[in-house]
Amino acid sequence: MKKDKFELLVEQLEQIPSIGKKSALKIAYTLALENKILALNIAHCIEDAVNNIQRCDICGGISQSSICDICSDESRLYSGVLCIVGSPKDILVIEDANIFDGFYLVVDERDSLDFKVMITNIKLYDIKEIIFAFSPSLASDAMMLYIEDHLKDENIRFSKIAQGVPTGVGLDNIDRLSLTRALESRIKI
Ligand SMILES: [Zn+2]
Numbered sequence: 001m002k003k004d005k006f007e008l009l010v011e012q013l014e015q016i017p018s019i020g021k022k023s024a025l026k027i028a029y030t031l032a033l034e035n036k037i038l039a040l041n042i043a044h045c046i047e048d049a050v051n052n053i054q055r056c057d058i059c060g061g062i063s064q065s066s067i068c069d070i071c072s073d074e075s076r077l078y079s080g081v082l083c084i085v086g087s088p089k090d091i092l093v094i095e096d097a098n099i100f101d102g103f104y105l106v107v108d109e110r111d112s113l114d115f116k117v118m119i120t121n122i123k124l125y126d127i128k129e130i131i132f133a134f135s136p137s138l139a140s141d142a143m144m145l146y147i148e149d150h151l152k153d154e155n156i157r158f159s160k161i162a163q164g165v166p167t168g169v170g171l172d173n174i175d176r177l178s179l180t181r182a183l184e185s186r187i188k189i
Contacts, residue, residue: 058121059091059104061104062091062092076101079103080125080128081100081101084106086108088106089170090106091104093174099184102129118150122154127154127156129156129158130158130159133160
């Protein structure tokens with residue numbers, strides 16, 4: 001039997017991370033009945049985003065073209081300070097807090113840990129300091145050690161954002177003040 005259209009919408013909404021059955025029902029009701037204009041706007045935005053948003057070739061962040069706005073800004077790209085984050089979302093969080101004027105690299109499950117490329121970039125952009133802005137976990141500690149070890153001959157200062165960022169909590173769940181403090185009082189490693 002063909003599925004009920006409303007049920008189908010609820011089912012799809014439930015696939016979105018952090019949306020449970022109850023929220024999915026509520027959202028589906030709003031979209032399908034209460035506010036059809038909002039629903040069509042959202043549908044249009046989603047389609048537009050899916051078709052036009054990609055990962056930046058340099059930093060791996062979210063971008064509308066092959067090079068993002070941050071990497072297109074030479075004053076940032078040649079600032080000498082690189083911030084390594086665990087997810088493209090973390091760039092948005094740090095940018096939103098307006099506390100950093102260097103550039104970024106996303107190191108995630110992607111093949112972004114190509115040290116040959118990384119070393120070329122370090123020379124190309126004259127990187128003097130690398131700040132790790134990972135949320136604390138054993139995996140991120142291991143990642144920092146691994147990167148540091150591979151780049152130990154490159155004459156770079158390494159630091160990480162200060163504790164105060166709780167273990168296992170994503171950067172997007174930290175308030176702006178804590179994030180600012182964590183970045184300002186970064187620790188040399
Ligand atoms: Zn970029």
